[in-house]
Amino acid sequence: MPLALLALAIGAFGIGTTEFVIMGLLPEVADDFDVSIPLAGYLVTGYALGVVLGAPLMTALGTKISRKRMLMLLMGLFIVGNVLSALAPVFGVMLAGRVVASLAHGAFFGIGSVVAADLVAPEKKAGAIAMMFTGLTVANVVGVPLGTLVGQSAGWRTTFAIVAALGVVGLLGVAKLVPDMPKPEGVRLRHELAAFRNVQVLLAMAMTVLGFGGVFAAITYITPMMTDVAGYAGSSVTWLLVLFGLGMVGGNLIGGRFADRALMPMLYVALGALAVVLALFTLTAHNKIAAAVTITLIGALGFATVPPLQKRVLDQASGAPTLASAVNIGAFNLGNALSAWLGGIVIAAGLGYTAPNWVGAVLAASALVLAILSAGLERRTAGTARIVASGAPVEHAAAAHH
Numbered sequence: 001m002p003l004a005l006l007a008l009a010i011g012a013f014g015i016g017t018t019e020f021v022i023m024g025l026l027p028e029v030a031d032d033f034d035v036s037i038p039l040a041g042y043l044v045t046g047y048a049l050g051v052v053l054g055a056p057l058m059t060a061l062g063t064k065i066s067r068k069r070m071l072m073l074l075m076g077l078f079i080v081g082n083v084l085s086a087l088a089p090v091f092g093v094m095l096a097g098r099v100v101a102s103l104a105h106g107a108f109f110g111i112g113s114v115v116a117a118d119l120v121a122p123e124k125k126a127g128a129i130a131m132m133f134t135g136l137t138v139a140n141v142v143g144v145p146l147g148t149l150v151g152q153s154a155g156w157r158t159t160f161a162i163v164a165a166l167g168v169v170g171l172l173g174v175a176k177l178v179p180d181m182p183k184p185e186g187v188r189l190r191h192e193l194a195a196f197r198n199v200q201v202l203l204a205m206a207m208t209v210l211g212f213g214g215v216f217a218a219i220t221y222i223t224p225m226m227t228d229v230a231g232y233a234g235s236s237v238t239w240l241l242v243l244f245g246l247g248m249v250g251g252n253l254i255g256g257r258f259a260d261r262a263l264m265p266m267l268y269v270a271l272g273a274l275a276v277v278l279a280l281f282t283l284t285a286h287n288k289i290a291a292a293v294t295i296t297l298i299g300a301l302g303f304a305t306v307p308p309l310q311k312r313v314l315d316q317a318s319g320a321p322t323l324a325s326a327v328n329i330g331a332f333n334l335g336n337a338l339s340a341w342l343g344g345i346v347i348a349a350g351l352g353y354t355a356p357n358w359v360g361a362v363l364a365a366s367a368l369v370l371a372i373l374s375a376g377l378e379r380r381t382a383g384t385a386r387i388v389a390s391g392a393p394v395e396h397a398a399a400a401h402h
Helices: 004-033 042-064 067-087 091-118 122-154 156-177 189-197 199-219 222-230 234-259 263-284 288-304 306-316 322-348 355-389 394-399
Strands: none
Touching (some): 004 091, 091 306, 122 156, 122 234, 222 234, 222 288, 234 306
């Protein structure tokens, strides 16, 4: 694998750390600014919305320059956002810093996925994408726990200053290691937008929302589930999330490896197994050891879908994949927001802290149905194309499928 993937992974590590570390530092931030925990929670919500909105916006703005230069500008934006957060004198400035940093998130992963895929042979594209996303998964194992520890002991501002420094390392890595690939000739914003007329691109994005939403339906409410149902102490949740992160790392690498061999079968297995494991979590959540194993499996199966889904979008939007790739990153965050909302509804309805697991299972199963539908449509289209290419009239080709 090219060294340029290391630079992309470092950037992904910084972005993953800043996205999730705020969840462990909300009490400290709220106390410092003298605001309530729910109000401080807007630092999470604001970031997620910034990713969803920033992915297409920043990618559209970047259609006029080379991908390497755009990646460098995005890392610069990420650095500015985290410095702003670290130095924020009031809560509003802190929120603005979070939003500024989030604007780089979707476009960096979207453009980075295209660059990573272009750096390797066609049969290694999903593996290359997985290598970049390894930075994001390792952030959940190393960056987030360490960032939380530093923030709780040396102050949350120190954490964001360190994350900004990681951004500088990522920027220098991109500048030094990523080749200056020219912007594709003849590709304009209208070409990028045209990809969204492809039903397969839309189906892949819907799979992303539902499949990854299934993961976060359970993980969003992991603390009350593990303390009130499994019987863990509150201090143990950090290590349970490390297990989740380790699962993410393994699942991401396995997903990348097997997606290059058999993309759709990999999705079938990962989504189907994820639905089953999430359903079982309603039972295993009552036992400490079983719960820990299940959390690891959810991380592994959830992230095993990431490289194949991202590659699926790149394949189906070939010719102008950058915007579609970035919007798919926004789809992951949309799935997070949707599942957290649905999980909150079932808990508020009095169904208990394990109820979000059923929500997650239904979402993952729905993604599996869409994957089967997508593959069926693809086979039908390919069959029609073969018949037409052989010289048979189109109407005969259509009739052959009835």
